Amino acid sequence: MKNPPIVGTSVPRMEGRAKVTGEARYVDDMVLPGMLYGATVRSRIPRAKIKKFTFGPGIDWNEFVIVSPKDIPGKNCIALIEDDQPCLADGVANHPEEPLLLLAHPDRHLLPKAVESVSVEYEPLPAIFDMKESESLSQIIWGADNVFKTYLIEKGDVDSVWQNADHIIEAEYTTGAQEQLYIENNGMIAAFDPQQGLTVWGSLQCPYYVHKALIKLFALSADRVRVVQMETGGAFGGKEEYPSMIAAHAALLAMKSGKPVKIIYDRTEDMAATTKRHPSRTRHRTAVSKDGRILAGEIDFTIDGGAYKTLSPVVLSRGAIHAGGAYYWPSVRIRAKAVATNAPPHGAFRGFGAPQSLFALERHMDRIAQVVGLSPVEIRRRNFLKPGQTTTTGQTVNEEIDLGKLLDRALELSDYHAKKEQFAQENQLSKHKKGMGIAAFLHGAGFTGSGERFLGSVVGVEACDDGSLRILVSSTEFGQGTNTVLCQIVAEALGLKYEDVSIAQPDTHEVPNSGPTVASRTVMVVGKLVQSAAVGIKKTLTASGMLSDSYTPVEFRAACRNYVAKHGKFRSLAQYEQPGDIVWDEEKYRGSAYAAFAWAVYIAEVTADLATYSVSVDDFVALQEIGKVLHPVLAKGQITGGVAQGIGFALYEKVVWENGRMQNGQMTNYIMPTSADLPPIRVYFEELGNIHGAFGAKGIGELPMDGPAPAIVNALEDALNVSFNSIPLLPEDIFVALGESAAPEIVAPTTRGRE
Amino acid sequence: MSQSSQARAKSEISFTVNEKLETVHVYAMERLLDVLRRQLGLRGTKEGCGEGECGSCSVLIDGMLVNSCLIPALQANGANIVTIEGLAADGRLQLLQQSFLDCGGAQCGICTPGMILASLHLLEKKPHPTLEEIREGLSGNLCRCTGYMQIFEAVADAARRGAST
Numbered sequence: 051m052k053n054p055p056i057v058g059t060s061v062p063r064m065e066g067r068a069k070v071t072g073e074a075r076y077v078d079d080m081v082l083p084g085m086l087y088g089a090t091v092r093s094r095i096p097r098a099k100i101k102k103f104t105f106g107p108g109i110d111w112n113e114f115v116i117v118s119p120k121d122i123p124g125k126n127c128i129a130l131i132e133d134d135q136p137c138l139a140d141g142v143a144n145h146p147e148e149p150l151l152l153l154a155h156p157d158r159h160l161l162p163k164a165v166e167s168v169s170v171e172y173e174p175l176p177a178i179f180d181m182k183e184s185e186s187l188s189q190i191i192w193g194a195d196n197v198f199k200t201y202l203i204e205k206g207d208v209d210s211v212w213q214n215a216d217h218i219i220e221a222e223y224t225t226g227a228q229e230q231l232y233i234e235n236n237g238m239i240a241a242f243d244p245q246q247g248l249t250v251w252g253s254l255q256c257p258y259y260v261h262k263a264l265i266k267l268f269a270l271s272a273d274r275v276r277v278v279q280m281e282t283g284g285a286f287g288g289k290e291e292y293p294s295m296i297a298a299h300a301a302l303l304a305m306k307s308g309k310p311v312k313i314i315y316d317r318t319e320d321m322a323a324t325t326k327r328h329p330s331r332t333r334h335r336t337a338v339s340k341d342g343r344i345l346a347g348e349i350d351f352t353i354d355g356g357a358y359k360t361l362s363p364v365v366l367s368r369g370a371i372h373a374g375g376a377y378y379w380p381s382v383r384i385r386a387k388a389v390a391t392n393a394p395p396h397g398a399f400r401g402f403g404a405p406q407s408l409f410a411l412e413r414h415m416d417r418i419a420q421v422v423g424l425s426p427v428e429i430r431r432r433n434f435l436k437p438g439q440t441t442t443t444g445q446t447v448n449e450e451i452d453l454g455k456l457l458d459r460a461l462e463l464s465d466y467h468a469k470k471e472q473f474a475q476e477n478q479l480s481k482h483k484k485g486m487g488i489a490a491f492l493h494g495a496g497f498t499g500s501g502e503r504f505l506g507s508v509v510g511v512e513a514c515d516d517g518s519l520r521i522l523v524s525s526t527e528f529g530q531g532t533n534t535v536l537c538q539i540v541a542e543a544l545g546l547k548y549e550d551v552s553i554a555q556p557d558t559h560e561v562p563n564s565g566p567t568v569a570s571r572t573v574m575v576v577g578k579l580v581q582s583a584a585v586g587i588k589k590t591l592t593a594s595g596m597l598s599d600s601y602t603p604v605e606f607r608a609a610c611r612n613y614v615a616k617h618g619k620f621r622s623l624a625q626y627e628q629p630g631d632i633v634w635d636e637e638k639y640r641g642s643a644y645a646a647f648a649w650a651v652y653i654a655e656v657t658a659d660l661a662t663y664s665v666s667v668d669d670f671v672a673l674q675e676i677g678k679v680l681h682p683v684l685a686k687g688q689i690t691g692g693v694a695q696g697i698g699f700a701l702y703e704k705v706v707w708e709n710g711r712m713q714n715g716q717m718t719n720y721i722m723p724t725s726a727d728l729p730p731i732r733v734y735f736e737e738l739g740n741i742h743g744a745f746g747a748k749g750i751g752e753l754p755m756d757g758p759a760p761a762i763v764n765a766l767e768d769a770l771n772v773s774f775n776s777i778p779l780l781p782e783d784i785f786v787a788l789g790e791s792a793a794p795e796i797v798a799p800t801t802r803g804r805e
Numbered sequence: 806m807s808q809s810s811q812a813r814a815k816s817e818i819s820f821t822v823n824e825k826l827e828t829v830h831v832y833a834m835e836r837l838l839d840v841l842r843r844q845l846g847l848r849g850t851k852e853g854c855g856e857g858e859c860g861s862c863s864v865l866i867d868g869m870l871v872n873s874c875l876i877p878a879l880q881a882n883g884a885n886i887v888t889i890e891g892l893a894a895d896g897r898l899q900l901l902q903q904s905f906l907d908c909g910g911a912q913c914g915i916c917t918p919g920m921i922l923a924s925l926h927l928l929e930k931k932p933h934p935t936l937e938e939i940r941e942g943l944s945g946n947l948c949r950c951t952g953y954m955q956i957f958e959a960v961a962d963a964a965r966r967g968a969s970t
Contacts, residue, residue: 232913717854717859
């Protein structure tokens with residue numbers, strides 16, 4: 051009997067009812083008996099030797115639990131890629147807001163004053179605050195040369211092309227830091243029991259990252275550390291790594307006090323101290339034929355990693371691999387570098403380096419179009435990757451993607467040509483200048499290269515006493531729809547009802563390590579594994595004779611119930627194995643960077659007001675190919691949310707830095723788009739499918755972050771005839787740029803005919 | 806509680822929350838948000854920024870939409886308060902909650918209680934709002950997940966189904 055499909059339909063969000071009724075429990079909603087509240091004493095200056103702490107008058111310090119580095123039982127580090135970031139600075143602080151000491155008290159109202167009353171004697175050291183200073187080596191603050199990581203991607207013969215190129219087009223592009231601004235601030239609760247060990251509950255993306263960090267910090271065995279994810283109020287990459295730090299702090303206070311400890315950051319602390327999107331600088335030098343074909347390119351991509359290595363090498367990798375975008379480069383050399391500065395470490399944020407390098411590329415494509423004398427549409431059409439061609443890392447495009455067709459559809463949906471013509475007319479007489487801008491791009495799903503093989507993710511599906519199924523993964527829900535879509539996959543794979551499947555709360559004592567919830571990997575990679583584990587349950591039941599090959603959901607439940615009653619615990623596990631067609635050379639950075647790419651064309655319509663210099667986005671078309679859409683409402687919500695963040699990245703969200711510290715760490719002066727600021731975000735899908743994902747799905751979460759900024763800035767250039775190379779672009783930046791545009795452009799494209 | 810906090814004076818106040826009369830003892834500048842969450846256990850009201858920008862802590866006081874992080878609890882003496890917990894009755898979702906669920910108006914869920922109360926407030930004033938009125942009406946409530954589009958759809962859907970009646 052054939053059941054109606056579940057995949058491809060918009061079933062109710064698994065935890066949706068709890069969220070709309072206010073019953074969903076986030077970490078700050080949890081209270082344990084006898085719980086203390088924790089707070090962090092942080093460095094006020096960018097780089098210094100820490101000489102001495104003085105506990106000021108007017109505070110009964112005996113009431114406080116105080117933790118310093120000497121209270122750390124294991125290694126003083128937050129284990130991630132390299133163990134260079136201390137849990138508490140010991141002797142030297144390398145960035146403002148670096149944690150120095152921890153305090154806890156039963157009355158949370160007393161903590162702010164106590165933190166203020168700890169005075170720190172510093173011996174300041176010279177500090178550096180931007181990529182240029184870091185590269186100049188005026189101060190060495192990390193390793194031998196301030197460089198966390200470099201990559202070199204080479205394809206073809208770049209050096210031989212320049213001499214005969216019709217055009218050589220050079221420019222530099224920069225992007226600023228961006229705060230994830232999840233509405234729920236970071237928070238953790240920790241409890242320590244000498245017998246059972248350590249337990250932490252918190253707002254986080256990656257339970258096993260926290261687990262790994264705590265094992266090393268406390269020198270405990272894996273089974274004596276337990277990490278539980280509470281409902282998480284947004285993350286966007288911002289809760290990938292820093293939760294390990296907060297968990298470590300709460301746990302140190304809990305161990306020392308013998309009581310549970312809660313640490314909840316307030317908004318300013320969260321914004322100033324935790325990670326943000328890496329600022330970036332991309333330099334393009336591109337050889338182009340007179341008919342607008344890219345012949346070769348040199349791309350230098352540099353990101354500011356802040357004071358410690360943390361995730362910068364991985365962000366750099368994704369940014370570098372995406373730097374060539376959705377175009378065919380016969381020859382290309384991409385040099386990528388992550389450098390150290392005395393700012394809090396920059397980290398994961400939706401897109402993970404790709405929004406930075408794709409902003410540069412998609413602006414550069416418009417610049418190339420201008421120089422060659424083609425339209426932004428035509429320059430893209432002539433250079434799109436086609437099936438059978440290879441990407442910058444030499445990966446052959448195996449999918450039947452037709453980017454020209456995708457572009458045509460986006461042009462039609464946005465009424466691009468008619469509007470271009472109309473605006474060109476109207477702009478002549480109006481103070482409101484309108485323009486249209488395009489971005490075409492791709493986004494790789496899953497970990498890069500051999501990353502998934504190294505992770506070797508494991509998932510489980512288990513049958514419960516009542517015959518229902520429960521999914522066991524460490525993949526977390528923080529709004530994207532993980533819970534819902536994984537349950538859909540299992541129900542579909544077994545012909546069950548959506549209501550027959552549930553998902554366990556991520557708890558390292560309960561669920562296997564299915565890897566971190568990052569890199570647009572959950573639906574594609576973890577989903578496929580969950581599908582396979584689910585099929586394992588069915589196979590066991592049929593092999594044992596408890597279920598026939600054709601069954602109803604009711605019969606399936608009964609068979610599960612009987613199996614559990616007879617044999618006890620009934621689990622099916624599945625582990626990731628790299629498909630044979632995915633081959634990656636980590637040394638040369640060549641091969642299949644991603645198991646699948648999602649493809650997109652976004653078109654923005656903007657108005658710049660020459661009286662106020664404000665920019666409004668009036669219409670936004672987001673068209674993408676993401677394999678099979680498993681849940682239309684959730685998929686659309688991912689795109690609209692990502693586009694909104696992309697609009698913020700381009701036009702609203704500016705981190706103001708002073709000596710390595712964010713100066714505008716409040717929602718009043720760091721501005722994200724409100725409901726009144728956004729255009730209609732019109733979302734359309736193409737569905738080609740994908741052999742590597744569950745039911746043909748690809749990754750989707752990060753893709754929509756890549757396109758909005760370049761599409762909007764391209765539209766602004768169309769409106770104003772001024773070239774902008776940096777984001778964010780606030781009204782004051784546009785005012786300055788328009789003032790300067792009377793004079794020649796600062797970074798002019800250099801063009802050279804064949805002589 | 807430590808000695809230092811016990812030394813501070815508390816005042817007794819009463820108000821109605823979700824149709825139930827409550828009497829609590831509060832410090833002079835204690836925020837209504839904390840009294841609701843900590844003393845009354847109404848943890849559906851969320852804190853996002855603590856400075857009245859994000860609207861996550863929105864509640865209705867005497868029919869007005871307010872940020873409970875900015876309201877000293879003393880001000881609520883005698884008031885009639887509605888929080889998210891006051892909406893679903895007898896286990897049945899209010900129409901607006903159902904629309905948020907159906908249309909994808911809730912993603913991570915942290916802004917959702919405040920957003921639903923702001924939507925309810927809007928629909929009480931304007932039972933059939935235009936898109937522009939919805940955009941303006943919700944502009945004091947920030948959502949970082951949805952890009953707002955599906956929230957607009959949810960409010961329009963609820964209006965069509967007669968949520969305000």
